[in-house]
Amino acid sequence: MTSWLVIGGGISGLAAALAVLEQDPGAAVTVLEGSDRAGGKLRGARVAGCEVDVGAEAVLARRPEAVNLVREVGLAESIVHPTRAAAQVWSRGVVHPLPRRTLMGVPADPAALGGLLTAEEVARALDERAETLAAEDASIGDLVSDRLGRAVTERLVEPLLGGVYAGHADLISARAALPALLRAAQAGERLQDAAARALPAPSDGTQSQGSAPVFATVSGGLHRLPQAAAERIRAAGGQVRTGTLTRELRHHTDGGFEVVTGPRPGPTAYRADRVVLATPAAATARLLREVAPDAAGRLASVETASTAVLTFALDTAELGELSGSGVLVPPVEGRTIKAATFSATKWDWVRELGHGAGPGGSDLTLLRASVGRHREETALQRADEDLLATALDDLGGILGRRLPEPVDAHVQRWGGALPQYAVGHVDLVADVRASVAQVPGLAVCGATYDGVGVPACIASARRAVAQLHPAQ
Numbered sequence: 258m259t260s261w262l263v264i265g266g267g268i269s270g271l272a273a274a275l276a277v278l279e280q281d282p283g284a285a286v287t288v289l290e291g292s293d294r295a296g297g298k299l300r301g302a303r304v305a306g307c308e309v310d311v312g313a314e315a316v317l318a319r320r321p322e323a324v325n326l327v328r329e330v331g332l333a334e335s336i337v338h339p340t341r342a343a344a345q346v347w348s349r350g351v352v353h354p355l356p357r358r359t360l361m362g363v364p365a366d367p368a369a370l371g372g373l374l375t376a377e378e379v380a381r382a383l384d385e386r387a388e389t390l391a392a393e394d395a396s397i398g399d400l401v402s403d404r405l406g407r408a409v410t411e412r413l414v415e416p417l418l419g420g421v422y423a424g425h426a427d428l429i430s431a432r433a434a435l436p437a438l439l440r441a442a443q444a445g446e447r448l449q450d451a452a453a454r455a456l457p458a459p460s461d462g463t464q465s466q467g468s469a470p471v472f473a474t475v476s477g478g479l480h481r482l483p484q485a486a487a488e489r490i491r492a493a494g495g496q497v498r499t500g501t502l503t504r505e506l507r508h509h510t511d512g513g514f515e516v517v518t519g520p521r522p523g524p525t526a527y528r529a530d531r532v533v534l535a536t537p538a539a540a541t542a543r544l545l546r547e548v549a550p551d552a553a554g555r556l557a558s559v560e561t562a563s564t565a566v567l568t569f570a571l572d573t574a575e576l577g578e579l580s581g582s583g584v585l586v587p588p589v590e591g592r593t594i595k596a597a598t599f600s601a602t603k604w605d606w607v608r609e610l611g612h613g614a615g616p617g618g619s620d621l622t623l624l625r626a627s628v629g630r631h632r633e634e635t636a637l638q639r640a641d642e643d644l645l646a647t648a649l650d651d652l653g654g655i656l657g658r659r660l661p662e663p664v665d666a667h668v669q670r671w672g673g674a675l676p677q678y679a680v681g682h683v684d685l686v687a688d689v690r691a692s693v694a695q696v697p698g699l700a701v702c703g704a705t706y707d708g709v710g711v712p713a714c715i716a717s718a719r720r721a722v723a724q725l726h727p728a729q
Contacts (some may be wrong), residue, residue, distance in 0.1 A: 258284065259531065260284070260285040261531045263277075264516065265290065265291075266288050266289070266292075266296070266297070266497060269702050270290070270703075271296075271486040271487060272486070273718035273721055273722050275330075275490060277722050278493045285494075286495035287498065287527065288498065292500070293500050295483050296482075298671060300312040300669065304667045305614055305665035308477070309600065310478045311625075312480070316712055321712070324336065329489070332485055336474075338473050338474075339604060343355065345580075347584050348373055358452070360435070361397075362414035363414065364409070364452060367385070375408070381406035381408070385404050386404075387445050390439070390442035394439070394680050394681055397429050398410050400439065401426065416588075419630055423627075423675045424677050424678075425588070425631055430682045432680075437455050482711075504519075505544070506532065508696055514532045514698065515528055531725045533699075534699070534702070535702050537673065538561070538676055541556050542556035549693050549696055551688070552689040552690075552701075559685070560632075562629060562673075563637055565671065567625060568624075569626075571623075573611065573621060576661055583596060583603060584597050593628055597624060597625065597626045598624060610623065686705075686706050690706075702720065707720075
C-alpha cells in the first residue's frame, strides 16, 4: 500500500487527495491542514442568520475542472448559474455597464467603449498599431497601455485584475495571466484582434439564451464544495486532519518522507512514500528549505496580496432597488473598495435566502464589498467597524444615495491570500517544478503556479498527483 501525505487542506489539497484515491483506491491518504477547517479560501459564515460565502463565491464554468469536481462529490443537483444581471464599472462618477466583448478588459472593438472612455481615449484605442513585441514577457499594464492607451488599462483592465488577482496591471505578467494577448503581440498582431478571436462572436441577442454560462456556483454557497470533498475523502478511506500545522519536511535517503507537526515540545511525526505540498508559496518555501533549496528560494520571492470580504445584510425596503450584479471600482478613482457584488441580484439562491430573514419577517438584501490590493495593506489596517463604515460610505457614493444601517455585517480577512504573478512568473514556476522533481515522490500544487481560480487549482492538484502516481 502506497502512503500519501497532502499538506494543506484548501481546495487544491482536497482535489489532490481525491485524485490519489481515484487512481489508487487502496492508497493510504492523509490531508494535514493547519487551520481549524478544510477549504482554504472557500468559506461560509452566518450573516443575519443566513449562511453565505465569505471567500470565493463562483467558479469559471467554461473550464471543466471545478464543475466536474462538484459533480464528483455529489453536488451536481446544486449547480447554479448567475442571473442575467449585468456587471458594471464605476468611472468618473457614473456607473457604466461593463463592455461585454472584452478579454480581461481588453476590447475586441474599442468603438464600443464610448461613454466609459472619452472620445479622445476611444480614438487612441482605435489607433492601435500592429507591432512585434520582442520581449519574452511584459506586464499587462505596459502591454495594454502601449497598444491601446493608458485609459483602457486604468478604467477596464485594472478593475478586472483587481477582482481576480487583487493586483496591479503594471506588475502582473502577461505571459502568466493573459498569454493569448502576449503571443499576439509577439506575432505582430493587434491586441483587439486577438481579443476578438478569443471571445464569442457578437450576437444580436436572439441566441443569448443558449449561450454557455461563464460562471457557476453551488446553491447554498461554494463553501459546500470543500465540505463535500472532505466527506468524500473520508468515505473512500482517507483522512482529513485539521488543526495540524506542518513544521518540517524531511526526505530519507532510502526513500520516503517524514513530516513533523505540532508544538516543538510534543511533536508528531508522519511517514509517507509520497508528499504533495498544497500550501501557499511562503509555507511551501519554508518546508522545502532543506529538501529542495533552489525551489524554496524561488518561492520565497513570490509576493502576495491581502484582502477582505465585507458582507452586509440590508433591509430590502430601505435599500431600494439595485441594478446589475455588482460594480467594479478602478483604483484610479481613489476609493477604499475595489468592487461590490450585489449577491441578491446576482444569485437567485441568495435573494431567496433573504426573504423573511430580517426583523419581524422583513426581507433582507445581501451584498458584499471587496477591499485590498497588492502592496496596499494599509487599507486593511483598521478596525472591522471602521472598515465596514468606510465601505458602506463608498458604496453609497457609487450608488448615489445614503444606504441604510446594516441589520448585520461580517468581515472576513484574507491575509496573504492571493499570490502575485510578477513578470517572469512562468519561468519561476518552471524552475520550482524542476527543482522539486529532483526529489523523488514530491510534488507541489496550488494557486501559486498555474492560476488563482478554483478550476486552475484543481488542475494543478491533478497534475501533481499524475507526476507521482506509479502508473504514470
